[in-house]
Amino acid sequence: MKNTIIFLCFLFSLQLIAQGPIPRAEVNLDEVYTQYGLSGEGVLIVMIDRGINYTHPDFIDENGNTRLAYIYDMVDPTGANDPNNPYGVGTIHNHDAINTALINNDPLLSTDRFGHGTATTGIICGNGSGTTDGQFHGVAPKATIISIKITHDYFPPFNGQPGQDAFWDPSYIAIALQFASDKIAELGLPAVTLMNIGSIGGPTDGSSTYSRAIDQYVQSGHTFVCGIGDDGGRDNHASGTISQDQTIELLVNKTIAGNLRSDLWYSENDRFTVSFQRPNGTVEGPFAAPNGPNDAVDQNLGDIFMYHRGKNQEFWGSDANRRELMVDFTGTGTYKIILQGATITDGGEFHSTLNPSNFALNNRFLSYVVHGYSINDYASATLNIVPTDYVINDGWYDLDGVFRHFTGQGDPGELWIGSSGGPTQDGRLAPDFAAPGEIAFCAYSPDTYYSRSNSTLVQGGNGLYGIQNAVSAAAPLSTGIMALMLEVNPNLTPGQIKTILRNSCREDSFTGSVPNNTWGYGKIDALLAIQNTISLGIDHIDNKAFVIYPNPSKGSFTIDLGKEYTDVTVQIYNMLGQLISEENYTSAKTIEKQINASAGMYFIKVSTAKEGSNTLRIIKQ
Known part of the structure; x- marks a missing residue:
């Protein structure tokens, strides 16, 4: 035991x-x-x-x-x-x-x-x-x-x-x-x-x-x-297209007390007429779209606040050719945002999001749901x-x-x-x-x-x-x-x-x-x-040209070139590409070296007059 x-x-x-x-x-x-x-x-x-x-x-x-x-x-x-x-x-x-x-x-x-x-x-x-x-x-x-x-x-x-x-x-x-x-x-x-x-x-x-x-x-x-x-895990994005004179209903299910915001974007070249139906069945509207990019149609309906803005009046300073229909709901239940295509010349596409609406908060769209598109603006x-x-x-x-x-x-x-x-x-x-x-x-x-x-x-x-x-x-x-x-x-x-x-x-x-x-x-x-x-900063690394041991090392190491070479240069670089030592040898087959610097990774570049150069990495512990 x-x-x-x-x-x-x-x-x-x-x-x-x-x-x-x-x-x-x-x-x-x-x-x-x-x-x-x-x-x-x-x-x-x-x-x-x-x-x-x-x-x-x-x-x-x-x-x-x-x-x-x-x-x-x-x-x-x-x-x-x-x-x-x-x-x-x-x-x-x-x-x-x-x-x-x-x-x-x-x-x-x-x-x-x-x-x-x-x-x-x-x-x-x-x-x-x-x-x-x-x-x-x-x-x-x-x-x-x-x-x-x-x-x-x-x-x-x-x-x-x-x-x-x-x-x-x-x-x-x-x-x-x-x-x-x-x-x-x-x-x-x-x-x-x-x-x-x-x-x-x-x-x-x-x-x-x-x-x-x-x-x-x-x-x-x-x-x-x-x-x-x-903002994942909930149906908080709705999108689709509205054709000329077509009417659609975006159903918004609000179960959490407090404010819920629908933020809908569509082309400045289109015009949507907007109405609202409350959970008790009463209807507000229709409200015509703003006339042009510098116009706004705002409505305070008590539990519904509508801000319908042309592209130069929307709240995010967007330089895109899009207008914004922002709606705040303060009651609870299922609301309807009723959209009609009053003038459709640019396809009638719209995207709308809900906030707050995520896996922990059961506010959501019940119609025209398209998953994804929940990325934050920044x-x-x-x-x-x-x-x-x-x-x-x-x-x-x-x-x-x-x-x-x-x-x-x-x-x-x-x-x-x-x-x-x-x-x-x-x-x-x-x-x-x-x-x-x-x-x-x-x-x-x-x-x-x-x-x-x-x-x-x-x-x-x-x-x-x-x-x-x-x-x-x-x-x-x-x-x-x-x-x-x-x-x-x-x-x-x-x-x-x-x-x-x-x-x-x-x-x-x-x-x-x-x-x-x-x-x-x-x-x-x-x-x-x-x-x-x-690798982005290394021109050529050939691990077969020669060997370094021990690797990792405590600072001292041996370079084995495999055979005798003449006119050998050994350069040691740190990770920033800075040369920290260089030594020339008339001829060499094995070379004993020391890294007199802090622990980390270094590059050992060995060059010969006839065979060119090769580079290997070494770790100093």
């Missing part, structure tokens, strides 16, 4: 140790660390989210200094008139100010009371130093960080702590991107940016003000990531990189040692049920690939809404680590991999990163044939992405 208890305790301890690395192992990150010694050092992460708790150990280096170059708290108005803030909103804290506050234990300059921004930044680049074994570290644990706090989530009072009102202003997106662009130039580091927000609605064809701002940012050379969205930008989320692990041991798990959201290997789907409304592929975000383990701070219960704090995490799931976990994991790619090759363009990632995916029985609008190009593989990044 005693041996059985010991064995069970051993198994339990193995489970605890296994909690952190599961997503890393799934994408072969452990092999990346072992083979290439990557850490994200020298790479900048720009995180646009709900802020960060900079006092968390994950964001403090081994010398006790902050890893944050800047915090831009756009929600805090106190610094808007600061002469050192040219952006007109928010408050900026630089590295020195953050470090001083950290060392002096001053009142927090800025924080993340909800917890989402801290958690997701931890997935990208937390260093795991909140525990002695560091098992909960992020993908790029030595990266430099800029945190841009762009939004607040609502939450009620909890555990004696006050609640928080929601805040969101989409016009801040362009300002945040300008700030990021300026600071990337100032710091001079290769960078990847993640905006970890977005929900279904809008034109989702890349034409909105916000999507165009993202594309402009990428065109400036900045890699940008936005997850596809968490992710529909043409040049960004768009991950989706799949399940690798649905359970965890909480702080009290209780096993917790999600049910009904997908089994390991399957797409998470809440993942939004493509394509965009203009028919482009989305997402680019899938990453395992169910579930990730990451930084939690005390007294936040995330940490209000021991059930989401993980065993072995000292109360400083918990769970994150959904696309909000998959996108940071993917962003961290991009940071490692930039560590290997800081000159990668956004287009090259996207191409490498797409070409570094694997397909299986879950993904089916790829690419498709559910999985993109398949499941991301970090090891293959790093290898393909390396």
Whole structure:
């Protein structure tokens, strides 16, 4: 019996140790660390989210200094008139100010009371130093960080702590991107940016003000990531065509109290007349369409608010030739949006979405349902990189040692049920690939809404680590991999990163044939992405020309050329392509060498006067 208890305790301890690395192992990150010694050092992460708790150990280096170059708290108005803030909103804290506050234990300059921004930044680049074994570290644990706090989530009072009102202003997106662009130039580091927000609605064809701002940012050379969205698992998209004088009925089933928004888009060259039928059978309308692109027809009908706008009056600043019919419902039951084709000269096609409507909220269309098209508008930008989320692990041991798990959201290997789907409304592929975000383990701070219960704090995490799931976990994991790619090759363009990632995916029985609008190009593989990044910068590698041993090595190694050569040159390069040593030999068959540099991957290039050159990789441990 005693041996059985010991064995069970051993198994339990193995489970605890296994909690952190599961997503890393799934994408072969452990092999990346072992083979290439990557850490994200020298790479900048720009995180646009709900802020960060900079006092968390994950964001403090081994010398006790902050890893944050800047915090831009756009929600805090106190610094808007600061002469050192040219952006007109928010408050900026630089590295020195953050470090001083950290060392002096001053009142927090800025924080993340909800917890989402801290958690997701931890997935990208937390260093795991909140525990002695560091098992909960992020993908790029030595990266430099800029945190841009762009939004607040609502939450009620909890555990004696006050609640928080929601805040969101989409016009801040362009300002945040300008700030990021300026600071990337100032710091001079290769960078990847993640905006970890977005929900279904809008034109989702890349034409909105916000999507165009993202594309402009990428065109400036900045890699940008936005997850596809968490609006999957429900019939929240309807589309079809309406012919001249035809009448159709979009049935909207609303079961959840609060506001429900239908956002319908169609050609500016067409005209739809609109009526509404309430659950009790009463009808409002018909209401004629706006006359032209600069016109609007708005109606306040009590429980129904209609905003029918020409292309120059719609709410998203789209530059496409499309108009918007936005309708808010506040009652419950089944409503009808009755559309008639008053003038159809451009095909009569329409797309409509519902929000909120997802796997957890049973608001849905009952007619003209077409699956997919639930991508958020920011992710529909043409040049960004768009991950989706799949399940690798649905359970965890909480702080009290209780096993917790999600049910009904997908089994390991399957797409998470809440993942939004493509394509965009203009028919482009989305997402680019899938990453395992169910579930990730990451930084939690005390007294936040995330940490209000021991059930989401993980065993072995000292109360400083918990769970994150959904696309909000998959996108940071993917962003961290991009940071490692930039560590290997800081000159990668956004287009090259996207191409490498797409070409570094694997397909299986879950993904089916790829690419498709559910999985993109398949499941991301970090090891293959790093290898393909390396191969991009190597002209020629011939593993048969000569051998290096031992490999990996502690620094000393032997080059065996196989036979005697004359006029031999041996060059050693680091991963950045920088020459760190060069030596010439009149003749040689075996050469003893030493790498006098830090652990990592290096390239050994051997050239001879007659036979040309060959290159091999070596790992210094």
